[in-house]
Amino acid sequence: MVTLFQKSIKIRIKNACNLLRTKAKKDKTKVFCIGRNKTGTTSMKVMMEKLGFVVGDQRTAELLLDDWAEHRYEDLIKYCKTAQFFQDVPFSLPETYVILDKAFPGSKFILTIRDNAEQWYNSVTRFHAKLWGKNGRIPTKEDLQSATYIVKGRPWINNQLIYNTPESDPYNKEVFIKHYNKHNEEVKLYFKNRPNDLLVLNVAEKGAVKKLTQFLGFSSIMNEFPWVNKT
16 A cells, blocks of 8 residues: 555655756766765765756655665666766665666766764764754654654654664664675675776865866866765
């Protein structure tokens, strides 16, 4: 049975397709940012817009998380026909890049990273504490269940679909860091013999813009990345 939530997803994808189909330029390679959230992905979005890429609507893509968890990718592939650049969930999650690599041959993939896993974990927990934690603390199960993101309780569902942490410790550091490291290692292994298809990029490092533009075949338009969503 199709739920009301699932119907809203399909409607949103259909609307996105209708709105963006005319904007998508056929002469540009699709680029997927597959680094985990809080690795500079919003800064990547801003930079790609500056480079003239049509960027996919992030909220529409996030609604496909349930599909990702059930290994259903038909709507995701359909959605990816609406633009040229995509980032964050579900593009930042395991397996998605494999499916998109097969669905869109010749695409470019960018694995955004932080200096280390500890830095990434601290950024995630600070950001979520600001959004959903009471008095700035790391959110509990109860905090996430009462929080609203798209719909009430969705933050808790997302946490469990992606990380499956113990209910008593939804931001278990060991689990989060293991996910981060495993994802990065698997991406690098998958593309190990294809250096022209994957760029590993720390947007905070000096020269990051030059690395990106060279990878995409563009002239550099600025020296450093705009730092967006800093926490």
